[in-house]
Amino acid sequence: MGVPTRLLASQKPLFEGDCEFIVLRGADGDLGVLPGHSPLLTWLKPGEVMVRHGEREEYFFLADGFLEVLPDRVSVLAVNGENSASLNPQEAEGMVKAVEAAVARAVSSGEQEMLRLQSELEVAMARLEAAERQRHRSRD
Amino acid sequence: MATLRDIRRHIKAIRSIEQITRAMQMVAAAKMRRAQARVAQARPYAIAMDEAARDVAKVGKEFRHPFLVPREEGTGLLILVTSDRGLAGSLNVNTMRAAHSYMLRRFGPRYQAVAIGRKAVEFCNRMQVNLVHHRIGLPDKVEMAELRPSVESAVRAYLQGEVREVVLAYSQFKNLLTQVPTVQVLVPVPPAPADQGPQTQGDYIYEPDAQALLEKLMPAYLDSQVFRAVLETQASFYSAQMVAMRNASSSAGDVIRELSLTANKVRQASITRELMEIIGGAEALQAARR
Numbered sequence A: 001m002g003v004p005t006r007l008l009a010s011q012k013p014l015f016e017g018d019c020e021f022i023v024l025r026g027a028d029g030d031l032g033v034l035p036g037h038s039p040l041l042t043w044l045k046p047g048e049v050m051v052r053h054g055e056r057e058e059y060f061f062l063a064d065g066f067l068e069v070l071p072d073r074v075s076v077l078a079v080n081g082e083n084s085a086s087l088n089p090q091e092a093e094g095m096v097k098a099v100e101a102a103v104a105r106a107v108s109s110g111e112q113e114m115l116r117l118q119s120e121l122e123v124a125m126a127r128l129e130a131a132e133r134q135r136h137r138s139r140d
Numbered sequence B: 001m002a003t004l005r006d007i008r009r010h011i012k013a014i015r016s017i018e019q020i021t022r023a024m025q026m027v028a029a030a031k032m033r034r035a036q037a038r039v040a041q042a043r044p045y046a047i048a049m050d051e052a053a054r055d056v057a058k059v060g061k062e063f064r065h066p067f068l069v070p071r072e073e074g075t076g077l078l079i080l081v082t083s084d085r086g087l088a089g090s091l092n093v094n095t096m097r098a099a100h101s102y103m104l105r106r107f108g109p110r111y112q113a114v115a116i117g118r119k120a121v122e123f124c125n126r127m128q129v130n131l132v133h134h135r136i137g138l139p140d141k142v143e144m145a146e147l148r149p150s151v152e153s154a155v156r157a158y159l160q161g162e163v164r165e166v167v168l169a170y171s172q173f174k175n176l177l178t179q180v181p182t183v184q185v186l187v188p189v190p191p192a193p194a195d196q197g198p199q200t201q202g203d204y205i206y207e208p209d210a211q212a213l214l215e216k217l218m219p220a221y222l223d224s225q226v227f228r229a230v231l232e233t234q235a236s237f238y239s240a241q242m243v244a245m246r247n248a249s250s251s252a253g254d255v256i257r258e259l260s261l262t263a264n265k266v267r268q269a270s271i272t273r274e275l276m277e278i279i280g281g282a283e284a285l286q287a288a289r290r
Helices: A089-105 A111-139 B004-059 B091-107 B118-127 B144-159 B210-289
Strands: A003-009 A013-019 A021-026 A029-033 A040-043 A047-053 A056-062 A066-070 A073-078 A081-083 B075-081 B112-116 B130-135 B163-175 B178-187 B205-207
Touching (some): A003 A081, A013 A047, A013 A056, A013 B004, A056 A111, A073 B004, B004 B163, B075 B091, B075 B144, B075 B210, B112 B118, B112 B144, B118 B130, B144 B210, B205 B210
Parallel strands (some): B112 B130
Antiparallel strands (some): A021 A029, A021 A047, A056 A081
């Protein structure tokens, strides 16, 4: 029997249902959550989340977020997230290029701006990676 | 007594007011539907964030983030969210009244405030509370990042130690006819009740560690709550405005009906008077002939 799981982005809910297994990119590396996991709080690195429910596996891309695991409930909370199925490699690559261009323009600007752009670039690259993985998956 | 021409002019004026209120009603209705969909989609995240923060407040022991530690001293900080514009009935007044009376009761008149929305700014200036930050002109498609400066100024005030409580006030959207003024304590984070949240006595496992995690989670919690408050207020505003404009249009219709009646009576009276004069004149002539 799975554990009630919810994947919520700040603009819209992404997934809600009972899951047998969840894989995410936590602060200290990739982690898998099975029912009965002990209480855990971690932030998430930009990347994909996999949820398995029944026979199905679904993938979501999260730009950031938090994971709260309780024995009877798993919550994944992200400011920005989307279903991997809606990702498009060309569009994701365009976003990487746009952020790279912004970084190049911002070379002389302050440290804080650079830090912000750096994390934005990290998100864009992770998103591109997710888009490409999604393309491979849908080929199989 | 008003002449027929005066009354007709009055009717014309009211008819053009009616056209405006009707147009505003349509616009508000369209915007309301969009705002309502947005808030419905965003609510689950904000509620879950609130739960997560309350869960930590309940069981977290490893690191007591300043947001989790109740304070004895200091004043309150109110984050007041209203609309920029009016013509929405008593919507903003209700929110501000609820917020102000809570703050007065807890902290007296010299509390601090972060105002989001022009009506909130005006209110804070009128009440002469200590306005630490204000924000007006948020777009309908507001993003969470746009609220960051407002949230940050509240965090700064709290961390400086003058403030012992951060309170959020907004108008919660229930449905077209009901908007509920809501006053919510954000900081110190109210712990989850005994029968909710983690049922264990043990703490969470924190990754990478408790302090680093909570220093990220707590601002994200505030962001989520303020973001929700803005979306709730937008949906409330457009529904209240739509209802207010519908009422205005229908009372304009009533006034027009009444004035038309008066106009007709006046017209009838003048016709009757003219007839009487003609008949009177004719009879006088006949009498003279005989």
